[in-house]
Amino acid sequence: MTITEASAPLSEEEVVRWAAGIEVSPGASLSPRIAGAGTGRPVLAEVPGPRFDARLQGGDVTVHQIGYVAKALAVLHAADPPGGGTVVLESLPWDPLPLWAWAGLTGTQRQLIGKLHGDEALRNRGRTVQAALAERTVWCHGDARTNNIVVAGDTPMFIDWECSGLGRPEGDLGSLCGSLMFDQLNLMDAPKGFEAEEELRALLGRATGHIRVVLAAYRDHSHRRLDSALLGGAVGGSLLSRALMRASQSRFDRVVTVLAGIGRGLLLDPARWRAIDAHA
Template sequence: MTGDILGNRPHVRRRVEAGMEVVVKNHRGGGERARRGLFVEAALQSAAAACYPAEANAPVAAPLSCTSDCLTTTFYAERTLDALLDSPGTLNVAAAAAGRAVGELHGQDVSGDEWAWLPKVAGEHPPLDPIPAGSLGELSAGTVDLAARIHHLGFGALLADTLNAVEDRQVFLHGDLKFDNILATADGTVVRLIDWECAGRGMPERDLGALAGSLLTETIRRATVREAGGEARELLERVDEGTQKAWSAIAGFLTAYRTVSSAPGLDSRRMVHMTAYALLCRALSYTQTTYEFDRLPKLLVRVASNMAAQPHTFVGRFT
């Protein structure tokens, strides 16, 4: 992929097409055929900005056709939420700011004709069903191992009611609401949402589960790589210590979300299931990148399994 790299992200580059300066995004590690692009994202981001009252400090901005230095100077000068994990107080402030922003986004009425073009939300799709034999050669060994484990645990049946639910509560979803798509100022008081190419209609629990799953994944990842080896008990203690930070931020996000009068009501059981689904998506992303089904994705599958099989034990986290 040719063009100038933006924000130290090789899959995001500026270049000229059809005489226009544009920003193009590819899947990480993908070639031209894997292109996602920012042409659609520009329209979705502009629509998201239009959802906020003119007097509000909108956490999105119409991207000026995604040209010039908008992405580098406006967005990448700020930090993603994971950069605040070592400052839990600031992380909670940023999570609350994000909760209010997403509550306002979800609370907008998108039932009119002008929103008819808004697609069903996109997203990752972990292999909940057996992988066809003809596709095995195209996948890494880690992805195949992960898919086998997911199928063995019956995630398809456990999550079917949630994933196949008739989405009667259609809201404007970000579609990829993970910690690295929420940028915050150093004090956490102002946030901005980026990467809108997966945006669309859907149930609000999809966005919120994705954020919860991403924060839990990052704290688990940090616990698993902090020290090589170690006893299983020590690892679980580190995981527990780390996930408490994530749960605290998730609680702050949801509390602020619910203060927005127009925000939709949430189904806590769906929240649990969508968080489990998000954990599986993160595990899949990891195995596709590293080609291994090792300690981190195994831990993610364990947590997701507990959530999917016993959602009643986690509902309190989301109420």
């Protein structure tokens, strides 16, 4: 059911207080509690140690923890919304950039954005996916990437709730799955040739395994039927966003090419998602 009631957007502090009061498992909340607040963003209770993305890239994450993150999203999407604001989705370069923004891009970013702007089919599909993800059905985190997850003891929790609002659950899952793939592909460092191909296959296999854990755990804890084409498109958009982020770091990078290629394929051909999600 689509939620249509309009109300003023909540502050991030209000959302965090709400999320910190929702238990994913006994004694474990969606978010760390607020330790203090001022004129800026809320200060959360400290959770020592690296964030989830650093743990993943360092091999310090368990299958249980990956599945727990998906369970947390299922609990979030099942909760009564705290307000009526609309989720803020990841921005993608479907529209021309202002001159000041273009001037600040690297050459690799400009090359990638030029390709995206010149691909009308991709641009139209991207806009269609973004519009569908903004349908106001459940309360979403809005930026459910692995770098916005911390681990307290053995329990992952979400931070950085400033983008949260009503949207489609596929948006959160798309961000999470896209970042899980990015975390693995970001490790590519083999030279070109057979060794590089073997490394890419291994990293893609590991990323696919993580994504399948997420999807299985989410479905185990949610009654919602996911739109597979929309989810595949959301992952594709997330990968394009990650490609642009990576392109800001290097003049030329194989990771950028791989991320952009997979992202474009998932957006234009939703059937490719079935190679990852057998239940799509």
